[in-house]
Amino acid sequence: MGGGGFTMEPGNPALDDYVRTLPPAREPRICLLPTAGGDSEEQIRAFHAAFDGQLCEPTHVSLFRLGSRPVPLHEHLLAQDVIYVGGGSMVNLLALWRAHALDVILREAWQVGIVLAGLSAGSMCWFEYGVTNSIGRPALTRGLGLLPGSNSVHYDGEPERRPFYLEAVARGDAPAGWGVDDGAGLLFRGTRLAEVVASRPAARAYRAHAVDGVAVEQAIEPRLLKARPHADGLAPLAVEEMRALSAARRGFRRD
Amino acid sequence: MRRPRQIVAFGGGGFSMEAGNPLLDDYVLGLAAAAGRDRPKVCFLPTASGDADHYIVRFYRHFPASRCEPSHVSLFRRDCGTDDVRAHLLDQDLVYVGGGSVVCLMGVLRAHRLDVALREAWEAGVVLCGLSAGSLCWFEEAMTGYHGASRPVQGMGLIAGSNAVHYDKEAHRRPAYHLAIGGGMPAGYAVDDGAALHFVGDSLERVVSSRPEACAYRVETAGDGVMELPLPVEYLGAAQHVAPALAA
Numbered sequence: 001m002g003g004g005g006f007t008m009e010p011g012n013p014a015l016d017d018y019v020r021t022l023p024p025a026r027e028p029r030i031c032l033l034p035t036a037g038g039d040s041e042e043q044i045r046a047f048h049a050a051f052d053g054q055l056c057e058p059t060h061v062s063l064f065r066l067g068s069r070p071v072p073l074h075e076h077l078l079a080q081d082v083i084y085v086g087g088g089s090m091v092n093l094l095a096l097w098r099a100h101a102l103d104v105i106l107r108e109a110w111q112v113g114i115v116l117a118g119l120s121a122g123s124m125c126w127f128e129y130g131v132t133n134s135i136g137r138p139a140l141t142r143g144l145g146l147l148p149g150s151n152s153v154h155y156d157g158e159p160e161r162r163p164f165y166l167e168a169v170a171r172g173d174a175p176a177g178w179g180v181d182d183g184a185g186l187l188f189r190g191t192r193l194a195e196v197v198a199s200r201p202a203a204r205a206y207r208a209h210a211v212d213g214v215a216v217e218q219a220i221e222p223r224l225l226k227a228r229p230h231a232d233g234l235a236p237l238a239v240e241e242m243r244a245l246s247a248a249r250r251g252f253r254r255d
Numbered sequence: 256m257r258r259p260r261q262i263v264a265f266g267g268g269g270f271s272m273e274a275g276n277p278l279l280d281d282y283v284l285g286l287a288a289a290a291g292r293d294r295p296k297v298c299f300l301p302t303a304s305g306d307a308d309h310y311i312v313r314f315y316r317h318f319p320a321s322r323c324e325p326s327h328v329s330l331f332r333r334d335c336g337t338d339d340v341r342a343h344l345l346d347q348d349l350v351y352v353g354g355g356s357v358v359c360l361m362g363v364l365r366a367h368r369l370d371v372a373l374r375e376a377w378e379a380g381v382v383l384c385g386l387s388a389g390s391l392c393w394f395e396e397a398m399t400g401y402h403g404a405s406r407p408v409q410g411m412g413l414i415a416g417s418n419a420v421h422y423d424k425e426a427h428r429r430p431a432y433h434l435a436i437g438g439g440m441p442a443g444y445a446v447d448d449g450a451a452l453h454f455v456g457d458s459l460e461r462v463v464s465s466r467p468e469a470c471a472y473r474v475e476t477a478g479d480g481v482m483e484l485p486l487p488v489e490y491l492g493a494a495q496h497v498a499p500a501l502a503a
Contacts, residue, residue, distance in 0.1 A: 038305025038331040064305045064356045067399070089331050092363050099362030136333050136365070 001119035002153045002180030004199050006050035007043060007087060008119065011136050013050065014225035015185050019082060019117045020056050022187075023183055028081035032060035035096050036088030036121040043086050056082075063100055074105050082115040085122030089134035090141055103144055110146050120153050123186075127151040129174045131165050138164040140174055150177030152198035155206065157182040166215035169208045176209035184222050198222035206239040258290060258380020262413060262432075262454045265386035266420045266446025268465050271310070271354050272318035272386065278465035278491040280317060283384045287323070287349035290380070294320075295348035297325040302363050303355030304387035306331040306491050310353055319349075330363050341372040349382045352389030357399055360388045370411050375462055377413055381429055387420050390452075392419040396440050398432050405431040407440055414454055417443030424448060424469070432474060433481040442475030450488055462488045 004015045020028060032039060032047045039062040051058035063070050069208070077083060083106065084101035097103050110116050116126060124130025125143045129150040132141040138161050143151075152165035161179075168174040178186055178193075187195040195203045207218040263286065269279045287295035299314040301307060306329040318325040325469070326347075328340055344350055350373065364370045377383050383393065391397035395412040398405040398419040405419070405428060419432040422445040432445055444452055444459075449469035453460045462471045473484040 036331075038307070040305065040307070064303075064359050065357075067356060080485070091366050092331055095362040095366030096359055099358050134331075135337065136331055136339070 001123050001183030001185040002155055003119055003157055005119050006046050008182060009199060012199050013228055016050060018056060018197055018225055019084065022115045023081035025056050025081045025086040029057045029079060030082040030084055031077060031080045032084050032086060034060060034086040035063055036090065036093035037086050038088065063096055073100065075101065077105050077109055080114055082117060083109060085118030085125060087120030087122055089135045090121035090124055090130050090132040093125055106144065107146060122153045122223055123153050127177060131161050140168055147188055150174040150176055152179045155179040155181045166208060170210050170215040171212060172210060179208050196222040197222045197225050199225055259455050260377050260380065261286060261382045263384040263451050264390035264393055264418065265451040266390065266422060266447030267386055269386050270313055272448065273465060276465050277350055282491055283325060283349055283382060286382045288373055290348050292348060294324050296324045296346060297349045297351060298344060298347045299351050299353065301353045302330050303325060303357065303360035312319065330367055334491065337368055342464040344376045345381065346370050347381050349384065350376060352385030352392060354387035354389055357388035357391045357397060360392055361410065373411065374413060390420050391418050394443060398435060407435055415457065416441045422447045436474055436476060437481050445474050446470045459463055462486045464488045464490050
């Protein structure tokens with residue numbers, strides 16, 4: 001995902017629903033790796049708020065809290081149907097995974113057919129190269145290289161990435177790859193692009209490659225995902241009901 | 256005058272763990288001020304916690320602008336280049352490394368080449384300190400400060416030997432550290448919560464504490480076994496009461 005899902009589109013679960021329903025399991029086990037965000041409580045809370053009420057079994061693994069909450073990493077991750085990687089610093093993400101041998105575990109997870117998903121740093125990490133902003137300016141940085149080529153995210157949302165990425169592709173510093181807008185997602189089966197989907201009508205993905213030292217971009221029209229039926233109507237109503245209930249318990253009404 | 260290299264390694268304590276007991280923080284602030292500035296420059300590295308917001312807020316609360324020039328560097332929300340971070344660290348009187356995961360801390364510091372920058376700062380006389388993971392990181396090797404199984408991890412190696420922290424907190428730490436030393440980990444220091452090792456240059460200058468009962472030990476092999484030698488600890492809270500009596 002170029003950007004989107006529960007951290008960036010809290011009212012639009014289309015991409016998250018898409019990811020959740022990719023594996024064949026009726027109640028897939030979905031594990032969040034919030035590593036790139038420093039395992040921020042905010043990201044973990046948002047994940048559980050988005051997934052706890054859905055047909056799935058959500059968990060998260062915090063590498064920073066392995067001391068107080070030990071998790072057998074290999075065993076837990078290999079038992080998932082989906083591993084969902086949150087956004088943040090791509091440089092820190094890769095460094096922290098390597099420090100915990102998660103680079104090896106995630107490759108194994110991918111090879112046995114566990115769906116790997118993520119946004120922003122959690123998208124670029126799967127490719128050979130990504131465009132990180134985590135050292136104060138756009139820079140190329142290496143990912144795990146499960147997928148060949150390069151990836152640049154927030155293509156529309158953070159406009160300074162695009163010219164940098166295209167120049168890197170033109171010069172040959174970065175291999176050909178994909179620029180992806182917020183709200184768009186690429187599905188790879190094996191190492192082949194199988195589908196491009198979007199949670200917003202305007203979101204696009206672009207194939208970027210060099211032709212005679214010049215970067216060429218080809219827009220890819222995504223399949224627009226349908227919003228979950230009634231999702232928009234139900235949630236606010238439930239919140240209003242909760243508020244009314246708690247107000248009633250406190251003995252006053254807010255009009 | 257060239258400032259000496261100094262590191263103060265807390266077994267645990269300071270504002271992160273001892274709300275209401277500023278003895279260890281006052282001690283390192285005193286060392287920083289000794290460099291000659293009224294308001295020493297103090298930079299907090301919350302890296303080992305994943306740059307947790309609440310931790311950064313607590314740092315600024317305990318190191319107010321009335322006493323020092325506080326700043327922090329977030330490596331998860333970095334908005335400037337490596338050279339700028341390096342220059343900022345070299346410009347400090349004190350760099351204070353927070354607690355958390357030492358494995359995560361070392362991974363991130365290395366990815367941003369701050370292990371190199373911190374060594375430079377140390378050599379230039381910037382006082383380095385920290386608790387827990389922020390203590391372990393200065394040594395060649397360390398026992399992870401985890402609950403549950405402790406395991407050896409490589410630090411920056413500014414201080415020769417190894418380190419174990421929160422030594423009094425859990426019963427399994429002592430046997431785990433002894434086992435590691437017996438198994439070839441370099442000899443080192445085990446430190447309770449509230450105790451801190453103050454190194455000047457390469458040698459241990461003194462051990463200070465914020466709690467009268469806090470201990471620190473030198474742990475090394477002896478024959479076939481492992482020997483634990485208690486180190487003399489100066490309780491910082493007693494200083495103002497004891498000093499006049501000694502003078503009299």
